[in-house]
Amino acid sequence: xxxxxxxxxxxxxxxxxxxxxxxxxxxxxxxxxxxxxxxxxxxxxxxxxxxxxxxxxxxxxxxxxxxxxxxxxxxxxxxxxxxxxxxxxxxxxxxxxxxxxxxxxxxxxxxxx
Numbered sequence: 001x002x003x004x005x006x007x008x009x010x011x012x013x014x015x016x017x018x019x020x021x022x023x024x025x026x027x028x029x030x031x032x033x034x035x036x037x038x039x040x041x042x043x044x045x046x047x048x049x050x051x052x053x054x055x056x057x058x059x060x061x062x063x064x065x066x067x068x069x070x071x072x073x074x075x076x077x078x079x080x081x082x083x084x085x086x087x088x089x090x091x092x093x094x095x096x097x098x099x100x101x102x103x104x105x106x107x108x109x110x111x112x113x
Contacts (some may be wrong), residue, residue, distance in 0.1 A: 017062035018070065024037075029070045030101055036067055037103045054078075054097055056086040 022028040035042075041056040058064050061083060070087060071078050076093050078086040088094055098106050 002049075015060060015062040017060075018066040020067070021074070022104075023066065023070055026074070029074060031068070033070055034101050037101070038105055041103070041105070043098075043103065043105050051089070052094050052098075053093060054089070054094055054103075055085065057085045059084055060082050 009076050018032055022032050036058075037054060037056060041054060043050075044053050044055055046053065056064075056067055058067070059076070064083065064086065068078055068080075070085075076088055076097055077090060078088045080086055089099060097103075
């Protein structure tokens with residue numbers, strides 16, 4: 001994995017990010033977003049608003065910046081809650097994210113729009 005641009009050690013201490021070759025490829029970028037949401041994200045249903053949102057939380061500043069960069073490149077507009085949290089609220093983008101990125105957290109669940 002080191003040959004692919006990854007470093008050994010703690011991702012937060014080392015401020016590891018997403019390698020350029022992943023960010024430059026749409027297929028890899030989508031898979032990267034899926035993996036990041038599945039590990040450090042959540043799919044939230046607000047009973048009050050009757051709306052689904054996608055949240056990503058991470059304490060690695062560089063990884064958070066890379067996540068937002070990739071998402072924006074794929075036309076997903078995550079809103080910044082603080083430097084550790086970002087959330088996708090726009091209903092049509094949430095639907096497209098779930099249908100296109102296909103996070104494992106949504107598999108086998110019925111999501112009504």
